[in-house]
Amino acid sequence: MSDKTIKQLFDFSNKVVVVTGGSMGIGYGIVKRFVEAGAQVIIADLEEPHEKIQATFVKTDVSQEKDVENLFSVIKKDFGRLDVFINNAGIFPSATVADMTLELWEKVQAVNLRGVFLCCKGAAQLMKQNQGGSIINVASIDALHPSQLGLAAYDASKHGVWGFSKNFALEAIKDNIRVNAIAPGGIRTEGVEKMTGGAVKAGAVNDETMKQFTAKIPLGRFGQPDEMATVALFLASEASSYIVGEIIVADGGYLLA
Template sequence: MFDLTDQIALVTGGAKGIGKGIARVLASAGATVIIADIDEAVGKASAEELNGHYFYLDVSSHKSCKQLVSAVIRDFERLDILCSNTGIFPQCDLVTMTEQHWDEMHDINLKGTFFMVQAALEVMRPQSYGRIVITSSITGPVTGFPGWTHYAASKAGQLGFMRSAALECARDGITINAVMPGNILTEGLQAQGEDYLEQMKAAIPTRSLGTPDDIGHAACFLASKEARYITGQTLIVDGGQVLPESPEALAAVR
């Protein structure tokens, strides 16, 4: 099951973090993996490490997204899987947030998702096949965290977009789903500092942070042929973080 041999998989934001974990798992399942990222040096290094391919991408540019998909079709003739993963999460309190802060977050996280999914659908529809997996988050759709109102809004917006988009291509052999990571030990999370990491571990029933590969395995399932009857759905991968109804419930976990 979940054999992706001969599948062409495009992972945006695949140079590091969750994106690299997704790319690694897809490659291990047999897919030909294309890492698309704005960071050329790190992207090329990750592609070489995973025996994949690198293409430049700025998801905030409609032109860049369309050019990327055109290049994939030129070199590989088809596109079977899109993992729309690119995202940023700079912290900023609401009272000091500027329009620029808001727009940058949404240009990359939300508008970038729209640009990439739209570009992918142009080639997936003629194929009558496609798997699209969006990386959202528990923050926004399920939980909140001070300093990330703009991030939370962008991630909740991705899910609203996904559900309607899934309906539009439901009869085209294309599924669109989302993974919703909790706290995953990436370079970005490590940058928040050790105190933050320990606080996050204490809030998770498993008392552990997830790994990028944990998200990769979830994405691999949703990207598989076996997941053909699942569309417009979300899969939370968070070690049970959203489960406790109170601090007492969490403290009772043995």
């Protein structure tokens, strides 16, 4: 049992933290909290954040092996260690199975699942050098139960992320690397706004569908990125030192409805 104070448990000074998809939405919320906690933060994304923040940006397409290899080369060269890696990058275009192209299906799996595999592999190799670390994979409530029509490709990828996380947790813990996952529910982000707008046009959902989705959330509202960031902070900290291979659902009670 740790003899550290609460303040010490959540102090990430001198810790190196990487967040994929960290330029907006949930990822950016996570970045802000870790910067506040004193961490040296690296954002791995396709575009830089719109706001200035004390973090290092490395342009990265997580679905491309060479990009991921470059990311870890930068981490090793410029920081020399890795303590926390958060796989947050993801896409969720909406299309019914009847209308879905193979290209769309494969793109979703490449970003959401292949990206997690490539980054977990690289992160674990680097974490071994500093006797452990924490890997957090952002899954979704859709890994546990479908939330709406039109997300079959996304749901398949997130089921994969959760299954991969559990198995990899067994493998990585021997090197003192804890692997866990987060299952966000409906979170108000730029991506969700874009996705729901596209889904309405595709006929997969409509305004009434979104009202019904919100009505199923016992809290009566969508979540905010910061509400996922604090979960990530907990899983990355020593406050969760006995948690391995678990998924934390943060959905306002949606799965209870």
